Amino acid sequence: MDWTPAPRRSSAMRREQNLALVGAVVSGAVIATGLLLLLVARVNPEAGERLRGVALDIVTPVWSVVRAPFDGIGRALSWGGDYFAAVDRSRDLEQQLAAARAELNRAAADRLALAKLKRLQTVRDPGRRLIATARIVSATSGSVVRSAMIAAGRADGVVPGQPVIGADGLIGRVIEAGNHASRVLLLTDPASRIPVMVQRTGQAGLAVGSNRPALELRDRVGAEVPLRTGDRLVTSGDGGVFPPGIPVGTIVAGGVEPAAVRLAATPVGAAYVTIEAAWLPLPVEAAEPRLDAPVPIEAVRSGAKLPKASAPPATPLP
Amino acid sequence: MVRNAPPWRLMNAAERRRYWWGHWRLFVPAGVTLALLFLMTAPLLVPVPVFPQLGLLAIFVWAMFQPGLMPPWAAFLIGIIADLLFAQPIGVNATLFAAAAAFVRVFEARYGHHAHGFDWGVASAVVIVFEALTAQLMALAGQPTPLQPLAWQAVTSIIAYPLVVWLCAVVQRRAFGAGFVR
Numbered sequence: 001m002d003w004t005p006a007p008r009r010s011s012a013m014r015r016e017q018n019l020a021l022v023g024a025v026v027s028g029a030v031i032a033t034g035l036l037l038l039l040v041a042r043v044n045p046e047a048g049e050r051l052r053g054v055a056l057d058i059v060t061p062v063w064s065v066v067r068a069p070f071d072g073i074g075r076a077l078s079w080g081g082d083y084f085a086a087v088d089r090s091r092d093l094e095q096q097l098a099a100a101r102a103e104l105n106r107a108a109a110d111r112l113a114l115a116k117l118k119r120l121q122t123v124r125d126p127g128r129r130l131i132a133t134a135r136i137v138s139a140t141s142g143s144v145v146r147s148a149m150i151a152a153g154r155a156d157g158v159v160p161g162q163p164v165i166g167a168d169g170l171i172g173r174v175i176e177a178g179n180h181a182s183r184v185l186l187l188t189d190p191a192s193r194i195p196v197m198v199q200r201t202g203q204a205g206l207a208v209g210s211n212r213p214a215l216e217l218r219d220r221v222g223a224e225v226p227l228r229t230g231d232r233l234v235t236s237g238d239g240g241v242f243p244p245g246i247p248v249g250t251i252v253a254g255g256v257e258p259a260a261v262r263l264a265a266t267p268v269g270a271a272y273v274t275i276e277a278a279w280l281p282l283p284v285e286a287a288e289p290r291l292d293a294p295v296p297i298e299a300v301r302s303g304a305k306l307p308k309a310s311a312p313p314a315t316p317l318p
Numbered sequence: 319m320v321r322n323a324p325p326w327r328l329m330n331a332a333e334r335r336r337y338w339w340g341h342w343r344l345f346v347p348a349g350v351t352l353a354l355l356f357l358m359t360a361p362l363l364v365p366v367p368v369f370p371q372l373g374l375l376a377i378f379v380w381a382m383f384q385p386g387l388m389p390p391w392a393a394f395l396i397g398i399i400a401d402l403l404f405a406q407p408i409g410v411n412a413t414l415f416a417a418a419a420a421f422v423r424v425f426e427a428r429y430g431h432h433a434h435g436f437d438w439g440v441a442s443a444v445v446i447v448f449e450a451l452t453a454q455l456m457a458l459a460g461q462p463t464p465l466q467p468l469a470w471q472a473v474t475s476i477i478a479y480p481l482v483v484w485l486c487a488v489v490q491r492r493a494f495g496a497g498f499v500r
Contacts, residue, residue, distance in 0.1 A: 023389070023423075026389075026390065026391055027389075027390040027391075027416065027419075027420040027423075030390050030391045030394045030416045031390070031394075031413055031416050031417055031420070033394070033412075034394060034397070034409045034412040034413030034414075034416060035409065035413055036409075037398075037408050037409030037412060037413075038407060038408075038409035038410065038413065038455055038458055038459045039458075040408075040409070041407035041408055041409055041459045041460070042407070042458065042459050042460040045407070045460065047408065048402070048408050051402055052402050052405070055399070055402040055403055059356065059359055059403060062356075063359070063360070138359055138360060144404065144406055144410075144452060144456060144463050144467075144468070145404055145405045145406055145463075146367065147405050149359075175405070176405065183405055190461075190462070190463050190464055191461060210464050211367060211463065211464050211466070211467040212464075212466070212467070
């Protein structure tokens, strides 16, 4: 019996050590849970959609109250600026108006011709449908996701996937919707890809966000035709979400690949935006799979319920 | 903290209410952190993402000031709220906030208290590692994100650190005096 007894520890020390052990275990479990949640998010990105909606509903009204006085100050400042710059502006506008009138005359003739051609070809144009008009309340300036919150939600008919359009051009697309608030993925987010068309040349491409102020124009059809500085990009309507012809931006510098695109409309100071229905109606439901496999004779005899869309039942053997 | 409260059955309604409200200090660190997170969703003034990661800084500072009130599991819950607010996949901030709180706890237990400049250096290291791991975890969650804006956020966060420490220190002195709650 020459075993050495365990060293005696005071009860306070033991308690301290036990607590430290429990703390370490809990910390490890918590971090493991976090990683597990990440994997869940990878497999099922829609997880927690309801929770996100609730968070939006809580945060958005607060900011819409907080920013009201700042909006007022901004409006007063811009009124003052308008007043002082009125003469220069009006001269400038008169010049632009003259140029635009000439353009308009040419466009009127084109429009007539286009309408005739469309009638001849019986082209069906899906219409644009306005869902709601709301204000941009706030936007996360975080460096991971570029998004903005708007003060309209499912109660107004807003659902994820709808395009959001400002007065000057495209703003983004709804990704989450609460009852009275929703979140817009801005064009500058890395996950944003907008099918666009170069207005001058008609080349199709993708405007891709990269979390920087400018977008990149990628996958342009006909890359051998160079772009010029100031070429305008509009949505092409490919993909069916964004209606065609909405300004997206202008090319910053010609001859650079991939071309950088300055946005036509920024969410900064974009007071009101419109949310429209997806341009082409999205497919509502996947079609029921047709069951063409032959039905076993026993199933037919016992009168088992056959799927509706099945092929004509197999003829019984003689 | 209400210590040495009489048994529950010996208290009348008003005393019980006072007993429960006496615990408000337990929620001060989490409350300040949540307020800073909420501030991060403020309407944007600049088109480039340069807002500092105030939530991480608050977790770091409170895990130092009040280790008992900012355990990793509390940081985890705050991180989930951050994920919801910033539209990130659930788990990115939750994992990293919890890891940051755990790191500060271990670091403090080993090296104790030190000068402000040293803490600033440690905070800078934590912020840089946080941003690098954010990129990794976003990729793990299936949403890869470019590094450059994260680098900008790291820079602004390091600059914003003294401000957050000052704010938390003011709150700490008002709510707890100079004491710890363990």
